Amino acid sequence: MGKITGFKEFERQDEKYTSVKDRVKNYKEFTVPLSEKEITKQGSRCMDCGIPFCHSGCPLGNLIPDFNHMVHQGEWKKASWILHSTNNFPEFTGRLCPAPCEKSCVLGIIEDPVSIENIEKNIVERAFKEGWIKPQPPKTRTGKTIAVVGSGPAGLAAAQQLNRAGHTVTVFERDDEVGGLLRYGIPNFKMEKEIIDRRIAILKAEGIVFKTNVNVGVNYKVEDLKKFDAVVLCGGATERRSLPTPGIDADGVVQAMDFLTQQTKVLFGKEVKNQIMATDKNVIVIGGGDTGSDCIGTSNRHGAKSVVNFEIMPKPPGHRSRTTPWPFWPLQLKTSSSHEEGAERNWLINTKEFVKDKNGKLTALKTVNVEWKMVPGQRPQLIEIEGTEKTWPCDLALLALGFTGPESTLADKLGIHRDARSNYKADYGKYQTNISNIFTAGDMRRGQSLIVWAISEGREAARQVDIYLMGKSELPSKDVTGDLVAM
Incomplete structure (x- = not known):
């Protein structure tokens, strides 16, 4: 090679x-x-x-x-x-x-x-x-109909694979545009939305039907899913994590996804009332992951007065840690392009209070430095360091703390079992829930994860749906070790 x-x-x-x-x-x-x-x-x-x-x-x-x-x-x-x-x-x-x-x-x-x-x-x-990427509609149709709920990467992958197998696929998306978090959760400076649109045009030309502003279980009755031969739930893990911290209700404490979604919608001419802006504000982003980085980049584009980033975990080493040797995913410091645009990064810091004025507006954050005590056989313990209390001026606090799992609406209304982490329960490799014709994939099944995992799960779930409907499948797959198996 x-x-x-x-x-x-x-x-x-x-x-x-x-x-x-x-x-x-x-x-x-x-x-x-x-x-x-x-x-x-x-x-x-x-x-x-x-x-x-x-x-x-x-x-x-x-x-x-x-x-x-x-x-x-x-x-x-x-x-x-x-x-x-x-x-x-x-x-x-x-x-x-x-x-x-x-x-x-x-x-x-x-x-x-x-x-x-x-x-x-x-x-x-x-x-x-x-022009090598062209629509590839199936030569024949099976007569089977499938509903895919959610148009993120898992839903789109499942839809394309099932359509290629000859099934008739309808994708339901509750937002006004297709793409899930790819559309409104990822800032345009990381991926321009025309990138999504050109691929969706291919999928539509292949015969996939997309229905937006359709929130299954809310403005679309779950009973109407019964007209489909199979259903694939790919709604993602969208329950946002918050903090049990005094003052969390202050005007100026905002979930990161609200902040990012609004900015993308405004960019494309969507109506957003009272857009959350970082302009001329002291911004503190709580959470050191990719979403936190996206908030930093967006805040800098708004023209924030200052941008500070808090992370409760220790600062990772600059090089691969010995605890995560090759070929494992390394524990290693990541500096994104947004960090380079301007942000004060702080590790091992915990927010103790969101300070607000008499009108309920956020004015500051009180913090304390922490350390993690490791005890063999026990969960790590968070220890506050005495004498490290500090007050930070803050007009906008963005909570980029990740997601706790999928929303419960569909599980409750359809009677689908959930696991101990609140994910929709379906074994890896099967993707089938306790209701035989309902499958699930992506973050809704495995919890918050990577786009590449979502695509993989969507593909694998599609093969299992095809086998369920037809008794066999010619869709490609991987075995549980991750190796490709014959078509």
Whole structure:
């Protein structure tokens, strides 16, 4: 695969960013693509490993050495075919995935790993540019009808796979546009929404029906799902985590998803009353994950006076921790492009109170530094450090604390069992709930996770639905070890 000596000859090169000064003026993507010649070199770095671990690290089982080799050979169309054989939406993962494949790249043991994610993005963008990605409607229809509830990456993947099997698929989305959190949870500067629209146009041309502003269980009766032969629930994990902290009800304490969703809707001309703005405010983002980073980037584009980030966990090491050796996902400090745009980052800090004035408006946060006490056989204990109390001026506090699980509405109304973590219960590999014709996939089944996992689960659930309806399936799958099995 690749060039035999490529990893010795070529260093890893990543996309550059436009300057912070320029990019914070708008909500456009700001990466500067590498040249085709340079991308070819990056594909040449693939080592021809005896046992490649990269596609085992990828939940989709992407055939990474294979498409790297095609890029090295200049066979971009073949690379696109290989990439799409396991991944329905590489334009999403090529922009938004944290790339567990790269963390398990064999070359990464001794040098910088192969730039798999960027190669993936370049393959799919080349494919769209050349017109290689075309609708592939099924030649025949089975007569079976399927409802997919939720149009995030899991729902879209399940819908496309089931449509390819010849079933008639209807996707229900409760928001006004298709895409789930891809649409309104991911800022435009990380993925412009035209990227979603062009793929949805392909899916519609293949015969998938999309119905927006349809909230199953609210303005659409769950009894009406009975007219479908099978149902796939892909509603995500959207119950937002909060804090049991005094003053949490202050005017100015806002859930991150409300803040991000409003900004994207306004950007596309949607009506939003009383938009939450960070302009000229002291902003504190509580939560150090990707959503927190997105809030930082958005706040800087609003023109915040200051942006501070709190994380209750310790600061990760700059290099891979010994506790997470290769090929596992590393415990390692991540600095995003939004962090680089301006934010004061603080670790091991806990919010004790949201201070508000007599009118109920947020004015400050009181915090204390903490440490984690590790006791073998017990859960870590959070210990406050005496004498470290501090008050921070704050006009807007954004809670980027993740999600506790899926909403209960559908489970309650349909009688679906839930597990101890409140997820809709369905075994991995089966995706079938306690109601035989109802399946579930993505974050709704596994809890808050990655886009690449959602696509994988949507694909796998589709195969199980196909088997349920037809007794067999020709849709591709992976076995429980993550390896691809025959079609």
